[in-house]
Amino acid sequence: METHRLNATQAVSAIRDGMLSAETLMRACLDRIAERDDAVKAWLHVDPARAIAAAREQDKRARNGQPCGPLHGLPFGVKDMIDTAVLPTTYNSPIYPDHRPAKDAACVATARASGAVLLGKTDTVEFAAFGRRAATCNPHNLAHTAGGSSSGSGAAVADFQVPFTFGTQTGGSLIRPASFNGTYALKPSWSSVSTEGAKLLSTSLDTVGWYGRAVSDLALVASAFALCAEDLEEALSMHSSLRRVRVGVCxxxxxxxxxPAGAQAFEAAAQRVRDAGATVVDITLAPVFDQMMAAHDTIIVGEGQSAFRHLQLSHAHLMHPEMARRFAPANLLPPTALREAYRHAALGRAALDALFDTVDVLLAPAAPGEAPRDLQSTGSATFNSIWTLLHVPCLAVPCTTGPQGLPVGVQLIGAEREDAKLLRVAAALAPFIDAERQ
Amino acid sequence: METHRLNATQAVSAIRDGMLSAETLMRACLDRIAERDDAVKAWLHVDPARAIAAAREQDKRARNGQPCGPLHGLPFGVKDMIDTAVLPTTYNSPIYPDHRPAKDAACVATARASGAVLLGKTDTVEFAAFGRRAATCNPHNLAHTAGGSSSGSGAAVADFQVPFTFGTQTGGSLIRPASFNGTYALKPSWSSVSTEGAKLLSTSLDTVGWYGRAVSDLALVASAFALCAEDLEEALSMHSSLRRVRVGVCxxxxxxxxxPAGAQAFEAAAQRVRDAGATVVDITLAPVFDQMMAAHDTIIVGEGQSAFRHLQLSHAHLMHPEMARRFAPANLLPPTALREAYRHAALGRAALDALFDTVDVLLAPAAPGEAPRDLQSTGSATFNSIWTLLHVPCLAVPCTTGPQGLPVGVQLIGAEREDAKLLRVAAALAPFIDAERQ
Incomplete structure (x- = not known):
């Protein structure tokens, strides 16, 4: 296998076994980027010399017998709305063309302290919100969107340019690009991974997560955040048979x-899960969940108005008109609208938590269908917002190929904070759901 | 009245009327600090020359007829766990002795864009969490604590060193110091003021708020954040009589x-509210609220473990032993503990919101009693954590003087996002509750 195609789990294992150096892996990724970036446009900032030097540092650690973290030697990309001290952080906004934060965001610092090596910053929708789109194209068909707002992070991993990347989800910005690009992603439980240093859009919703090319990749990164055991075999082993796993089809x-392409993927996934031997039950959500989409949309606007108030006061002329309009002081939501949205969200969270007393995971669509043929669209988050609002962990799994030849995925959803359990169940089910490419 | 004793409302009005310049006010504050800081120790970083130059800039704006914001010319202090680009930001941690963020926190940027002038950074408990204490003493008796973690911010305003300051509350870090120091504070509704650039401790709980010396001061700053009308008279006028205001005594x-001192303040406040003509009803909280303190404590530890994971991995040796122990990877909470805490919090929020259909505000203790005679203590947050967890706005009002000669306050609490209504009711009630000093 070409080096750049090694997934995170394979690469970290090859490095640990002395079969591969961090430098060789980094160079392979940089070569792949050099070959592909004109087409896919996943990256905003890459500093090859610095990345290679940092990879060498990790190789030196290993040679000197210093302790090596669980992500030792792995190159990674970071959505450019997450702070990095050694690379620019622009949020894809003209307000911050030369911004250089004084410290890494917490997720970047955790990855680096775990041995991973920063490769570069990936393109994003302006402030991961409503403004300027990423230039990124879908690697499966350059005329189609890679999704958003974690556009570059999703495309770069899917296109074998880097083994893992960080992104964020406030509506559907991690899971939807995973489906569009045909790769895996984890949106962990809300607040289980620090959002410090990720540009704030909506405190209730913003969640840092990551892309990989296998469930084991997602678990590997999760272990660095103490969301599952560091011993991957232990972290992903099912202690009981799949037959005892109750999957709610939702x-x-x-x-x-x-x-049609989304429905086909969803029905195929449900059938494959059933064929794998899991106990599959149909779930119809109670009426309280009908309020979630509206609550999500109210909260993102209300909290966005608070989050961007200082920029509205000082830099409104440099905000994208769509951003400026949505968060305009003149369009402030009445307090009662937010109060009602929060009340609905609280009731929804309690109700979903009770539902997870009856199933282990839910299976749900990850996106309406294939990636739209429109680089100015990022697709619809309609199948994601509810879960983001409800704070539960979501894991995207590729499933089928649609009529336009583009991938379509599904998502598995766990109870709040049961990220480790979700990863275990997903590891057992993914070989069946993602059977076409295995 | 001595210039440094002008409260924010008086000062901004005197500046607007041309009776006072921003520079004169800044110099008066700096003189007061020079006189008092050896005793009270509220400040970690003050740069007088820069502060005076910035005040002059505001005076120049006014002379040139440029638009002036609602906080035009007001000096302000910032708790040193909130980022400032022109002054160091240490979080009172030895990990960040020379840290200089590349941009202001959102609250600082909003205040500056509204015309306020940064005076300096105030002392805080390490990371506003559990570590090293602020050196700050209570201005009413230097042997007693000023409370915490917004220690310097509370003391500086109470001691007439600056008209307003920013602080944060995760347990009771704004309201408790207000009570101990005998001043006013607003902890706004959760997420109604951006926490961007405030060091993250607990996403569910962290709230940016401020101190002032009158309800009108709190409203003035609130208007800059669009939490109430910019026209203060409009913002604080009661459109109906106090008799129609339903106050729940809780x-x-x-x-x-x-x-005893806390009970005395609380009973006095309830009686004064009754005497003022408000409709006072006794509120006994439903059993669901008995779970709030435990849920709060679980969430602060669980989210703190996520928030400080990167520092645990890279700088554990420089964390205070109390911090390191509480957030130690070895002490990770089981997912079920957090899941249960979040479920209780959700149920509590929905129940409290329904309670506010029957009352306009709640009256509750702000602290157990007077400030402890112990500079290593910051007092107990036991009367604050529940409201922080429930996301509702809290407003501290001074009330009585205890047997040791120290102030004791109470708090008024509004429904989530009803900050404007809370400010209106508090403006009407504060002259009665805070009658002894009027």
Whole structure:
């Protein structure tokens, strides 16, 4: 296998076994980027010399017998709305063309302290919100969107340019690009990974997560954040048979927005999970969940108005008109609208938590269908917002190929803070759901 | 009145009327600090020359007829766990002795864009969490604590060193110091003021707020954050009589922790509110609220473990032993503990929101009693954590003087996002509650 195609789990194992150096892996990724970036445009900032020097440092640590972290030697990319001290952080906004934060965001610092090596910054929608789009194209068909707002992070991993990347999700910015690009992603439980140093959009919703090319990759990074055991075999082993795993098949109140390709992937996934031997039950969500989409949309606008108030006061002329309009002081939401949205969200969270007393994971669509043929669109988050609002961990798994030849995925969803359990169940189910490429 | 004693409302009005310049006010504050800082120790970083130059800039704006914001010319202090680009930001941690963020925190940027002038950084408990204490003493008796973790911010305003300051509350770090120091504070609704650039401790709980010496001061700053109307008279006018205001007197499930001085303040406040003509009803909280303190404590530890993971991995030796122990990877909470805490919090938020359909505000203790005579203590947050967890706005009002000659306050609490209503009711009630000093 070409070096740049090694997934995170394979690469970290090859490095640990002395079969591969961090420098060789970094150079392979940089070569792949050099070959592909004109087409895919996943990256905003790459500093090859610095990345190679940092990889060499990790090789030196290993040679000197110094302790090596669980991500030792792995190159990684960071969505450019997450702070890095050694590379620019622009949030894809003209307000911050030369911004250089004084410290790394917490997720970047955790990855580096765990041995990973920063490769570069990936393109994003302006402030990961509503403004300027990433230039990134879908690696499967350059005329189609890679999704957003974690556009570059999703495309770079899918295109074998880097083994893992960080992104963020406030609506559907991690899971939807995973589906569009045909790769894996974890949106962990809300607040289980520090958002410090990720540009704030909505405190209730913003979640840092990551892309990889296998469930084991997602678990590997999760172990660095103490979301599962560091021993991957232990972290991903099912202590009971798949037959005892109860999977709730959940079309969500947004099912009316599903496209044929999305429905096909979803039904295929449900069938494959059933064939794998899991106990599959149909779940119809209670009426309280019908309020979640509206609550999500109210909260993102209300909290966004607070988050961007200082920029509205000082730099409104440099904000994208769509951003400026949505968060305009003149369009402030009445307090009662937010109060009601929070009340609905609280009731929804309690109700979903109770639902997870009856199933282990939910299976739900990850996106309406294939990636739209429109680089100015990022697709719809209609199948993601509800889960983001409800704070539960979501894991994207590739499933089928649509009529346009583009990948379509599904997502598995766990109870709040049961990220480790979700990873275990996903590891057992993914070989069946993602059977076409195995 | 001596210039440094002008409260924020008086000062901003005197500047607007041309009776006072921003520079004169800044110099008066700096003189007061020079006189008092050896005793009170509220400040970690003050740069007088820069502060005076910035005040002059505001005076120049006014002379040139440029637009002036609602906080035009007001000096302000910032708790040193909130980022400032022109002054160091140490979080009172030896990990960051020379840290200089590349941009201001959102609250600082909003205040500056509204015309306020940064005076300096105030002392804080390490990371506003559990570590090294602020050196700050209570200005009413230097042998007593000023409270914490917003120690310097509370003391500086109470001691007439600056008209307003920013602080943060995760347990009771704004309201408790207000009570101990005899001043006013607003902890706004959670996420109604951006926490961007405030060191993250607990996403569910962290709230940026401020100190002032009158309800009108709190409203003035709130107007800069669009939490109430910019026209202060409009913002604080009651459109109906006090008789129609329903005040719920709430001893909270923690009443067993009240001290005689705290009980006296609380009963006095309830009587004064009754005498003022408000409709006063006794509120006994439903059993669901008995779970709030435990849920708060679980969430602060669980989210703190996520927030400080990167520092645990890279700088554990420089963390205070109390911090390191509480957030140690070895002491990770089981997911079920957090899951249960979040479920309780959700149920509590929905229940409290329904309670606010029957009352306009709650009256509750702000602290157990007077400030402890112990500079290594910051007092107990037992009367604050429940409201922080429940995301509702809290406003501290001074009330009585205890047997040791120290102030004791109470708090008024509004429904989530009803900050403007809380400010209006508090403006009407504060002259009665705080009658002894008027």
């Amino acid at each position: 079309r969500t109140p947004q099912w009316g927005a599903i496209e | 001893r909270t499930p923690q009443w067993g922790a009240i001290e």
